[in-house]
Amino acid sequence: MSIDKKFKILAVNPITGSVHTDETALLLCAKDKATPVALEAYLAECKRLGAGEPQLKSVALLIERVKAYQAENPTKIADVSEQEAGTLLT
Numbered sequence: 001m002s003i004d005k006k007f008k009i010l011a012v013n014p015i016t017g018s019v020h021t022d023e024t025a026l027l028l029c030a031k032d033k034a035t036p037v038a039l040e041a042y043l044a045e046c047k048r049l050g051a052g053e054p055q056l057k058s059v060a061l062l063i064e065r066v067k068a069y070q071a072e073n074p075t076k077i078a079d080v081s082e083q084e085a086g087t088l089l090t
Contacts, residue, residue, distance in 0.1 A: 030069045
């Protein structure tokens with residue numbers, strides 16, 4: 001079952017070689033104005049759960065990169081078309 005029904009995902013971890021698809025992952029777009037806040041909430045939850053320092057540092061750096069991207073590129077409020085909504089809600 002697809003978790004992320006908006007995007008077809010094929011992501012490969014360049015270090016471990018592990019593969020993730022829309023059945024095991026979700027995609028947040030760097031241009032989405034909500035993404036930094038979502039990542040900050042994720043970072044806080046990682047801390048609460050006791051994630052290791054490398055995980056915490058990598059998420060903090062990701063937040064910095066997304067904020068830098070947004071400072072230099074157009075952003076938008078996340079939205080889906082009516083056509084997309086029909087498939088996302090099933």
